[in-house]
Amino acid sequence: MASDESITEGQRSVLFALANMGPQTLGSLSEEERVTPPSMNRTINALVAAGLVTRVGAADDGRKVTIDLSSDGRTFITETRRKRDTWFTQKLAGLTPEQREILDQSVAILREIADS
Numbered sequence: 001m002a003s004d005e006s007i008t009e010g011q012r013s014v015l016f017a018l019a020n021m022g023p024q025t026l027g028s029l030s031e032e033e034r035v036t037p038p039s040m041n042r043t044i045n046a047l048v049a050a051g052l053v054t055r056v057g058a059a060d061d062g063r064k065v066t067i068d069l070s071s072d073g074r075t076f077i078t079e080t081r082r083k084r085d086t087w088f089t090q091k092l093a094g095l096t097p098e099q100r101e102i103l104d105q106s107v108a109i110l111r112e113i114a115d116s
Contacts, residue, residue: 006050010035012080014043015052015069019077023056023068052076 007015010033017032018024024032030040044067047053052073058064069077095103 007052007076011043011047011050011052014040014047015073015077018053018067018069018073023066025064025066029067047073 013033014029017029021032026037026040026044029044030037033040033043035043044053044055048055052070053067054070056066056068058066092100092103
């Protein structure tokens, strides 16, 4: 499996998109990531070579290929989330009570913006 340092931010974004949305076509990933299909194909090729995703041809249409996380890709996502959660928890623990109150207030504001 590829190390965390060998994965680019673009590749990491594709891995998380697959983790969140499930198996996707190259076209749908291109749209989601806002890149051209040739660019996405290069990203997928690198992730296949790293053992993090698989390409599976549709049984009913040999031209249709679905991209999904491999077992190693799922492990990568789980470990990345665990590391991020640990880092975030440590940072939150270091905040003062006043900073936590400000953060609590800003969460409601950010949710309102996101839902608009």
